[in-house]
Amino acid sequence: MCTSFCLLLFFLCRLIRCIRCPLAYHTSDSCVAAGSVILTHHIMICSNHGSAKKNGLLTSPVNVGWCFLCARGGKLLCCDSCPASFHPECLEMEMPEGSWSCSDCRAGKKPHYKQIVWVKLGNYRWWPAEICNPRLVPSNIQSLRHDIGDFPVFFFGSHDYYWINQGRVFPYVENDKNFVTGQININKTFKKALEEAARRFQELKAQRESREALKQDRNSRKPPPYKFIKSNKPVGKVQVHVADLSEIQRCNCKPADEHPCSLESQCLNRMLQYECHPQVCPAGDSCENQCFSKRLYAETEVIKTEGCGWGLRTNQALKKGDFVAEYVGEVIDSEECQQRIKRAHENHVTNFYMLTLTKDRVIDAGPKGNSSRFINHSCSPNCETQKWTVNGDVRIGIFALCDIEAGTELTFNYNLHCVGNRRTSCHCGSDNCSGFLGVQPSVRMFEKARNAKMKQKKRKLRPEGKHTHEYFCFCCGKGGELVMCDRKDCPKAYHLLCLNLTKPPYGRWECPWHDCSVCSNPASSLCDFCPRSFCRDHEAGALTTSSLDDRLCCSSHNPLSPLGQCKRRHVSSSWHFEELTE
Template structure:
């Protein structure tokens, strides 16, 4: 629909994919999980055992006049062949919208043909938002419920009996004869609802356009690291700086292709010490010989950094610059960020007791995104007696490519942040080892037993969205939650088991669990609480329609109670990598 590449839900029977919102998903699609669906193209469209054809209108969609019409085989559209500047084709034919895969979507105003009634204005509704008695009516893949204006009735319909309502339809229909009060009321309600949805869409588009055109979040640009508080910057005496074995007569002394000992040991040469003098090519940090880069807006991962020049493997890209703080100040900043619900961090461990924070002050390197298959890496170099961090390429990179590196994020407690890098071996979370997808990437077997390690889901069990998640510590439980979905402001401390394992009624250990929400029941309260759903007989509670349990939950997204008690937590900066979210 919109061709953006954020979080997608994909059809398991064909290559179609949509965003998960009502404005993109084709009406009539059956949602199976938060990742997969069966799209509306796979409905049998049968009525009483016979394949039904669309109900085409009796006028041309372009000139609004009748006559000899060319009818679409998939929707009610009709056209004069001469209006399309074409000859009458033989056999089946579909209009341009159907050939392009354009489908009705939820919250769309349409004209609906039902039985012998006239074309009537209605709104397409999401099945999980209609009354339960409407949900239970028999319907097929590709069918969707509509709400008729004027009469306030619901009915299940398919694409072959609806076409879009446009802005001037009310004025066009009002001039016709035989318009009763109910139909006139329906026209007024449809026009009012159409303008309301249009205003919402324009407001959303304006906000999105403003957000896309907005400059990166404000920060102070600095060229070199700035110590904060008691932090000291070390400066070595010239006698302490190592001397390499290169010569000024070499073709490229101290270069990437040379045998410079300092470069091999990740020491930067000093111009007054290096035998090559001014011809030394191992002074990238001091001379700020950065690659040509540009801050760009990425799809679904905020701002990123792109190279405007081709780079070779091992090339120096830029230095990671920011405020140099101690461990105490680092913990204070992380604590304040969590209190203010800030999720973006720009911290890299410099030494055991020093951290670079590029959040308030830094250079363009702070915009480089994470990837499980990065094309750059961080390296710690000794420059003039002090440790500094540089970003170097891991492979040859073409101009115009986004630069990424692995954050190696250290997760505090059992909180994890979803990864959206899109790599084939993406682990799903920042700081988690990427997964192998082919034989070449297959990790070596370890003799040590990995107890208590299991894979968690990438999305919250309550709301189905990604982000910073709290993981259940119970063995073999894959569930994860947002703190807000659990009505919590602070993360759990120590070992924590999610509320799915406690009875929703009395809080006792649960023996029967709903597969579609965190509700569960103990032996005393499990009688009649769960029923088998249409999805592989998986149990579902009364909050779901057994025929479509994934789309009808009314209260399952609400947490039952807080299953944690606050306690102290120790925040520690990561050993290496950037504590940042994308």
């Protein structure tokens, strides 16, 4: 909260500090503690230094006669700095000896300007009022005698002003009007005060929500914060390789060539994805194969996309094969990579910026990187990643796959492996979208789906050849974010909720289809329509032959029963997804 202690780096923000203690606040009325004396735009005397203090505590707090937690009276523990009172049992503590302050006072929470409060003045009842900035009250009120820590309040109903301190006010909260109106002996002035206070409270609340919405809107126009770096930064034991000049490849280009080492040339280094070194290349300063070292990036802009978060757009036309940018980030080893992935899963982080650099090195552009980290995935990308050797070290560059017009969003295929048994839905919108990141897109997939619908051919349940996972949950038949079985040749996937799990399983995991539903021993007979299965001791009579391709099914999926009819319609909808996997 802004009213808490701001002890660090006050000079980096618009802060005003106390000249007698380390306390500092933002300069707005909603942050500065009421009762502070402003000396200049940058220094003040905070409200903790008033002469109405003894041993650091206010000498005249007026405590309420009810508990702030249960609103009942009785033996109360009273705060020595503000009107708060509590039953010790409500705070789950014993009655302390000596002075005691409530948790808000111990945390340094103070009243602030434009706050609605209840005020106790003289023999009057607790009355609703608004704390005013001394600069905005009438001059005759400003001239009244007051001390550091005192602040003016405007009483609703009577419209009077008076100076008061923290020991005689406590915050007004929503619906306080309804709590007080149930009491007796409410005169017209007090009733009017309650109505004005409730109306002003809602007005200030609306202003605060409007400011917060505006701030959130401004923040939504900017991408999440990260540290911008120009080159890869090794982390931990990872080292960046630097080659000796004698080890660097020398191409066959000549300085007299029209465009030496360019895309149109026959440069051997370019063909082998080696960047020429300026001290080794025969073309010298005319060499056009030094895009990484010279950072010859395309003109791009970070944009907000529809449905895919932040993205990167090119502001210049690109030709096929043009260098777009280098993918830059922290270079970590495989052990650190697994630790970061594990922490991300524990904190429910779903955005990853990791690209494999070499066998034991990974680039993580999450905490640190450049604008290339915003390039989104697409199953029909217009860019690709290439691994180049630059001065003896492997680096990743992004290159145009085709001619790209200015103003086009840049994309490349992430080619992700499902990390931590999780699969993420793809929203690229391409005609050949595979539906999930890391699943190879194929145009034939959709041709087969259309042909199958027209000819109504029966297809095999499991695809032959390469092992792939299904795109739907084996329990409910719906898609989404799925966890997949790690057992060899098992294509089943599940929603976490369908498995009664809150977190994805870590490490190797086998689905419940392979365990007996009765005793959890290894199953020998499996239902082809749900995860129910049975071991040799419980398989007798548990499964019957379905009329659908003579497949085994449990009693819940008997196609002759009404329940089985319903299950049959559910499974037939799942077949459509099975056909897409072939």
